[in-house]
Amino acid sequence: MKWRTRVTELLGSRYPIIQGAFGGFGVSALAAPVSEAGGFGIITASALRNPEGLREDIRRARSMTDQPFGVNISVGLCPRIDEMREVAIEERVPVIFTAAYRADDHGQRIKEAGLKWVHKVATIKHALAAERHGADAVVIVGLEGTGFKNISQLPTLVTITNAARMLKVPVIAAGGIGDARSFLASLAMGAEGVYIGTGFIATKECPISDRYKEALVKSQPWEPAVRDRALAPPRPEEYERIAQGKGTMSMDEWLPRMESVLLKQSPDFKIDWDADYDPGEALRITGPSLTVGFIDRVVSVKEFIDTIIREAEQMLSREGHLGKLVA
Numbered sequence: 507m508k509w510r511t512r513v514t515e516l517l518g519s520r521y522p523i524i525q526g527a528f529g530g531f532g533v534s535a536l537a538a539p540v541s542e543a544g545g546f547g548i549i550t551a552s553a554l555r556n557p558e559g560l561r562e563d564i565r566r567a568r569s570m571t572d573q574p575f576g577v578n579i580s581v582g583l584c585p586r587i588d589e590m591r592e593v594a595i596e597e598r599v600p601v602i603f604t605a606a607y608r609a610d611d612h613g614q615r616i617k618e619a620g621l622k623w624v625h626k627v628a629t630i631k632h633a634l635a636a637e638r639h640g641a642d643a644v645v646i647v648g649l650e651g652t653g654f655k656n657i658s659q660l661p662t663l664v665t666i667t668n669a670a671r672m673l674k675v676p677v678i679a680a681g682g683i684g685d686a687r688s689f690l691a692s693l694a695m696g697a698e699g700v701y702i703g704t705g706f707i708a709t710k711e712c713p714i715s716d717r718y719k720e721a722l723v724k725s726q727p728w729e730p731a732v733r734d735r736a737l738a739p740p741r742p743e744e745y746e747r748i749a750q751g752k753g754t755m756s757m758d759e760w761l762p763r764m765e766s767v768l769l770k771q772s773p774d775f776k777i778d779w780d781a782d783y784d785p786g787e788a789l790r791i792t793g794p795s796l797t798v799g800f801i802d803r804v805v806s807v808k809e810f811i812d813t814i815i816r817e818a819e820q821m822l823s824r825e826g827h828l829g830k831l832v833a
């Protein structure tokens with residue numbers, strides 16, 4: 507079966523499955539195998555820490571696959587972000603993903619350079635703004651997902667279903683997706699692609715410790731630490747406190763403070779990019795999403811993607827079991 511959507515056409519991938527960005531460890535070791543297996547891998551610029559490291563990693567990925575992959579630059583989290591963006595442009599990475607805060611300046615520069623721009627947001631309001639600013643597609647992360655939390659964020663089901671009705675550009679669903687059923691459900695809601703974070707962490711190629719991957723296999727979404735991390739929005743009073751500080755300090759100072767609230771950290775949390783940064787730190791900061799319920803073993807990236815596609819195709823076939831309909 508052909509899995510063509512406007513998203514596969516935009517990205518040039520075989521399947522509408524995109525690997526999420528990971529500060530700390532989202533490097534070619536994971537991105538290249540994802541693209542090679544028919545998905546769309548993403549190198550997270552901040553995981554390389556500086557523009558020289560990013561350039562080297564893009565070239566490393568190119569030596570590992572001839573399939574297209576992208577680069578993520580996360581506003582407020584990525585050090586030397588303008589230089590990182592320029593490296594991705596110079597290296598002609600076909601699609602640049604931005605995330606976190608407003609990214610229209612980056613988007614404009616990416617488009618002027620003749621590349622595609624996809625922005626990731628947590629609410630429909632921000633998705634509509636990205637569309638107005640010229641994004642070629644938007645990723646919308648529902649509450650079930652991990653990463654930035656927005657005080658107005660809603661669950662994936664209602665967010666994507668509404669977004670698909672309201673946006674003209676293709677919508678890519680994220681948050682709590684990690685198996686064939688959640689993949690098909692996203693397409694049924696109107697998404698034209700899925701964006702998977704936590705699911706890809708539990709793969710053999712993901713460059714983090716086996717101990718953490720085993721912990722993901724054992725975790726359940728109803729455990730308070732996992733459930734509350736995902737479902738409880740940031741504290742409004744902390745959000746207000748930082749929001750009011752806008753304009754009283756430079757954007758470089760303010761943004762990381764706002765990001766730490768959106769990531770539900772202490773507002774004074776700060777990453778020291780010059781210190782010896784441990785990839786595991788990203789996991790401590792962000793944590794897994796409710797997808798842990800689907801993760802029952804650590805498999806290769808290829809097996810992970812192939813299983814989603816094979817099971818989805820089975821469910822869509824006449825003999826398959828899409829839902830639990832009784833003939």
Ligand SMILES: Cc1cc2nc3c(=O)[nH]c(=O)nc-3n(C[C@H](O)[C@H](O)[C@H](O)COP(=O)(O)O)c2cc1C
Pocket residue numbers: 526527528529530550552578580583604605606626647650651652653654680681682683701702703704705788789792793794795796797
């Ligand atoms: C450890 C970790 C680090 C992450 N770092 C980033 C990041 O630097 N930039 C970004 O845009 N998203 C980041 N994310 C969010 C993912 O890219 C993705 O949006 C999210 O995991 C999707 O939800 P899911 O985990 O339910 O699939 C991170 C997620 C995790 C688990």
